[in-house]
Amino acid sequence: MRLCLSLIAVLLGLVAPVAVAQADEGNGLAVTDPGVLRALETHGTHGLGLAQLLDTARSIPIPNDALFALPAMTPVRAALDDAFTHYLAEHQNRQPRVSIGVGPGHDVQLFDKVMLTSPDARFILAGIVNRMDRAYVAPDTCGEIRLIYRLTRTATGTTPPRLPMTLNLVLHAKDPNDASVTCADLAARWLDSAPFAETGVALADRLLKPGGPLATITAAHIDRIETNLQIAHRPKSDTREFRTDYLQKVFRFDASAKQFREASMEDQIDRDRLLADAALGRAFRDWLLAPKNLRAFDRGTVLIPEKFLATSSLASTPVGFAPSVLQPEFGLIDSKGKGVFSDRDIVNALERAASQGIALENIRSPAGFARRLNDITCGGCHQIRGIGGFHFPGADTLAEQSQGTVPASPHFIGDQPRRRDIVMAMRNGKAADFSRGFSDRPQMRGTNELAGSPLLDGWGATCYRPKQNGVADKSFASWTCAEGLACQQVGGDASSAIGMCFVK
Structure with a gap:
């Protein structure tokens, strides 16, 4: 074997x-x-x-x-x-x-x-x-x-x-x-x-x-x-x-x-129905942001009720690095409140979980929420770090x-x-x-075996590019590169905070 x-x-x-x-x-x-x-x-x-x-x-x-x-x-x-x-x-x-x-x-x-x-x-x-x-x-x-x-x-x-x-x-x-x-x-x-x-x-x-x-x-x-x-x-x-x-x-x-x-399909969110049916969208928002479910969502072990799910997924490659272009969360999260979730909804939910003593490992910001919302789905997971779609x-x-x-x-x-x-x-x-961690980045429990490899922090690894003079996003702050490498832009989206580790 x-x-x-x-x-x-x-x-x-x-x-x-x-x-x-x-x-x-x-x-x-x-x-x-x-x-x-x-x-x-x-x-x-x-x-x-x-x-x-x-x-x-x-x-x-x-x-x-x-x-x-x-x-x-x-x-x-x-x-x-x-x-x-x-x-x-x-x-x-x-x-x-x-x-x-x-x-x-x-x-x-x-x-x-x-x-x-x-x-x-x-x-x-x-x-x-x-x-x-x-x-x-x-x-x-x-x-x-x-x-x-x-x-x-x-x-x-x-x-x-x-x-x-x-x-x-x-x-x-x-x-x-x-x-x-x-x-x-x-x-x-x-x-x-x-x-x-x-x-x-x-x-x-x-x-x-x-x-x-x-x-x-x-x-x-x-x-x-x-x-x-x-x-x-x-x-x-x-x-x-x-x-x-x-x-x-x-x-x-x-x-x-x-x-x-x-x-x-397990956790394959039916974004089209959630966006078309306001009541269903609100029900999904309230369910997922409940502290108990938010904790499971953060851990990658959430099991979304069937009424919110689709029976098929269509995943496309290549896709960009920024969460805003990944399916299916595109359109579900809108900073102006027009989607199923707003940034304020997510921030309030994170604060509510913290007040109840619920420690979250991966989701510490709206951007982390968006990325997890993508990679728990079948289609989203297969878009990330796959060989084509496999x-x-x-x-x-x-x-x-x-x-x-x-x-x-x-x-x-x-x-x-x-x-x-x-x-x-x-x-x-x-x-x-x-x-489990994000699909982009393994959990730290594999650090000893994966350190210095493209799977974690070596050449070609997914990493985080904090904005100059800005506050680092807590969801991705640990996505650093090994010594001698720097997180650099990939593709044409200079605004993306997610890049890849390459030689400085």
């Missing part, structure tokens, strides 16, 4: 190689080796191919035409078809002179949705990630395990073979009714797997055997599917900048109907290689110390600290 040791980051409009601090290899929180993933997907008795888990009668991976013919997947296909239709209609109405379609000759290249149901493509297991750090959402299931599949052309000679779409099959880490396995047991299994020396089939067998970290993965534990695809991209031209749009959706498994149903593109298991590294985003790598800290606490029977 390996974590990425190097990557190509598409970071807020900068497309350049970025040196990343080496994360602990084999830290027991992810399965990323191509040879092991190939063996796990095609395992004779416990195959982790997508089709095998959705239809236990299947013993081998199947192409997409057969996959989307499964009754469980019918609603997924219908919802994605509707999303394409809506996207095309909306953008053609907005930009009637811009040609949007599949293939050469169009200003905007649309994702070829034929590949979703093509016999020459399938979703290939590209990674397995331990997300027991999400046990705050469902403590009785000890969090989640995510199987990440990448859409890939399988026909010989196709270029490129891997397509810009991932499908995450999210499972409960354990059966809440199974008393034979505790959260501590499961955490220990994962952490104990770090030094396993086997490779390929031998390691796959060991991970799957009773007592192994993957032994609990069964179809009965399936909770939902999460899809993320690059629905369209606009190549750079003399008149237009490069842009890509990523569509994200969630489908929860309905056990009674044995189908996946389109569902609200945080875990996964291993290319069809390439002719027995070993390899996995491209993972700076956000993913930077969050690993926090995730490992939580899993270790669970193993040791201690109370876990589920809080």
Whole structure:
């Protein structure tokens, strides 16, 4: 098992190689080796191919035409078809002179949705990630395990073979009714797997055997599917900048109907409805600014009620650094009081929390509130420090290689110390600290491992540029650069307080 040791980051409009601090290899929180993933997907008795888990009668991976013919997947296909239709209609109405379609000759290249149901493509297991750090959402299931599949052309000679779409099959880490396995047991299994020396089939067998970290993965534990695809991209031209749009959706498994149903996305704020419905907007403001909820919001563990949420997200890259240009908070916060929140609303809420003895770690200003409002959402998080619109593109298991590294985003790598800290606490029977920092900047708990790297304060790190002769924003004052580096402007927005660490 390996974590990425190097990557190509598409970071807020900068497309350049970025040196990343080496994360602990084999830290027991992810399965990323191509040879092991190939063996796990095609395992004779416990195959982790997508089709095998959705239809236990299947013993081998199947192409997409057969996959989307499964009754469980019918609603997924219908919802994605509707999303394409809506996207095309909306953008053609907005930009009637811009040609949007599949293939050469169009200003905007649309994702070829034929590949979703093509016999020459399938979703290939590209990674397995331990997300027991999400046990705050469902403590009785000890969090989640995510199987990440990448859409890939399988026909010989196709270029490129891997397509810009991932499908995450999210499972409960354990059966809440199974008393034979505790959260501590499961955490220990994962952490104990770090030094396993086997490779390929031998390691796959060991991970799957009773007592192994993957032994609990069964179809009965399936909770939902999460899809993320690059629905369209606009190549750079003399008149237009490069842009890509990523569509994200969630489908929860309905056990009674044995189908996946389109569902609200966790913390994906429906800004359009909140802005259009004044009463709903006020209800959201009052709920989020209540001291108890504001504390959870600051910690990154808030769970926003479903009535305020959307069923899809459209995230665009590149985006700028300033919170005012990031979705979805743009329009929700308005200093003149025309949005859902005003600066005064936020300042009053912070003062009220402080008067009740509630210490906030991240949100100490309206700007910090705005940035957190963006990065708790699915779309906002994927806009920040991602590889394009992805945080875990996964291993290319069809390439002719027995070993390899996995491209993972700076956000993913930077969050690993926090995730490992939580899993270790669970193993040791201690109370876990589920809080997290901003997507831009890891928490200080990873300082020793990440210091001097682009993940924290090294070259290319996100940093804060206080205004001359001004008061530093308390939300970002700790976003400094390592010795020899200075926080400098990136892009054309000279007014932005957020920059990147570069050589002085």
